[in-house]
Amino acid sequence: MRRSALLAAALLGTATALWWAGPVRAGRSAGASSLIIGKLPVGVRAIGLSGAYAAVAGEPSAIYWNPAGLSHIDRRRFEMSHEEQGESIRMENVLVSVPLILGGTVGAAFSFMSQPPIMEILEDASGEPLGSSRTLSVYQYKGAVGFGQDLGKLTPVPELGDLWNKGAVGAAVTVLGEHIGKSTATAVSVDLGYMYEDPNEGRSAGIVVRQVGTPAFGRPIPVTGQAGVGQVIQGVLWTFDVATAADDVLRLRGGIEYAHPFGLSTITLRGGAQHSFSSDLMAPYTVGLGYRLALEDAFDIGIEYAYMPVKGFQDLHAISVQVGL
Numbered sequence: 001m002r003r004s005a006l007l008a009a010a011l012l013g014t015a016t017a018l019w020w021a022g023p024v025r026a027g028r029s030a031g032a033s034s035l036i037i038g039k040l041p042v043g044v045r046a047i048g049l050s051g052a053y054a055a056v057a058g059e060p061s062a063i064y065w066n067p068a069g070l071s072h073i074d075r076r077r078f079e080m081s082h083e084e085q086g087e088s089i090r091m092e093n094v095l096v097s098v099p100l101i102l103g104g105t106v107g108a109a110f111s112f113m114s115q116p117p118i119m120e121i122l123e124d125a126s127g128e129p130l131g132s133s134r135t136l137s138v139y140q141y142k143g144a145v146g147f148g149q150d151l152g153k154l155t156p157v158p159e160l161g162d163l164w165n166k167g168a169v170g171a172a173v174t175v176l177g178e179h180i181g182k183s184t185a186t187a188v189s190v191d192l193g194y195m196y197e198d199p200n201e202g203r204s205a206g207i208v209v210r211q212v213g214t215p216a217f218g219r220p221i222p223v224t225g226q227a228g229v230g231q232v233i234q235g236v237l238w239t240f241d242v243a244t245a246a247d248d249v250l251r252l253r254g255g256i257e258y259a260h261p262f263g264l265s266t267i268t269l270r271g272g273a274q275h276s277f278s279s280d281l282m283a284p285y286t287v288g289l290g291y292r293l294a295l296e297d298a299f300d301i302g303i304e305y306a307y308m309p310v311k312g313f314q315d316l317h318a319i320s321v322q323v324g325l
Contacts, residue, residue: 048288
């Protein structure tokens, strides 16, 4: 118990350090980063928990949230999801994960975001608009490969105790791209994460640094640091995360999830809330639900839905189908 409490304190302390160690906080703004697809959430369960997912990522979308969570995937899993905001933004996602030997799991994902064409605006030397000249197509994409390793399946390290025996590490490499008219930009980033999980106590903790990489269009991609804890109390999962990014000073996230099994099926209800100290263009809360049918140990299929009302923008709806073999 004492070791777990120390771990939770260390994770939250590290998140605070990431906040202060980033770019000068006063200079951060919502427009400071390029390739916004890197900030858009992927994973319907994660969306339903308001992104409080660093410590509970155990599905194919862990490759985007905390690659260490890939090691907690129990079987080969394939997921397809669709996200949309109003009539303007659509994002399609395909994710796959395959457990290997000795507690390792490999994952891969691809996401494509489309939006309506935009008009090119010509300006004179003083910056005054001269009018529209042509329509430009716009889309963004990202693809990732990652690996998560259960440290407890490797050679023991007695000096680290449960931090090793009940821990996992992961890494992912992501390529992000953007196309505007005839202009294109790409960036390569790396994610690194750690997770601790004690199933007997229903307790978990995680920390991850995402999208450390090259700039695009002369602007940095949205580097993010996140740390969180999770606790199951009387069958209900509670999660709490602290996140900081190059364009978001500090964000607090919390989520709650209840799964009710009956027969071969499970119905899950979840919700979450978050608060940002620097941005108003965000979702104050989210809700979600899911249904999963498991045929003993051979096959399972799940359908998930999440709703995210976004202040100052159009609401987000997400739906996914996941198959486990």
